Amino acid sequence: MKRLFNISGIVLKDMLTVKDSRRKKKQNSKEKEKMHPDQSMLKKMVAGIVTTTDDEIGCDECFEQLDRFVELTLAGKNASEMLTLVQDHLNRCRDCREEFEALLSIVEHMNQ
Numbered sequence: 001m002k003r004l005f006n007i008s009g010i011v012l013k014d015m016l017t018v019k020d021s022r023r024k025k026k027q028n029s030k031e032k033e034k035m036h037p038d039q040s041m042l043k044k045m046v047a048g049i050v051t052t053t054d055d056e057i058g059c060d061e062c063f064e065q066l067d068r069f070v071e072l073t074l075a076g077k078n079a080s081e082m083l084t085l086v087q088d089h090l091n092r093c094r095d096c097r098e099e100f101e102a103l104l105s106i107v108e109h110m111n112q
């Protein structure tokens, strides 16, 4: 346990050092930033991670749009293209996928 704590202490120290150098970098000109491709690459990576997180929806949001998704599917429209975030979540979340399939079969049954 003590060893683990020591390691995370070192990591934390490293992270703080990175933060400090970033703060200093902000004060520098943009031209100087170009001289550090690693830094800009890191920024891009971070931006990519943030974007991915923003695009993802949770189970609640998925569920809110699920009836619309089912409606579009039954209307013969490309629901997965119109509601890409719902489709994306259904691909990743088994619970919601089962919910979708259940809802779909219920509505299909009602329409018969």
Ligand SMILES: [Zn+2]
Pocket: 058, 059, 060, 062, 089, 093, 094, 095, 096
């Ligand atoms: Zn879900």
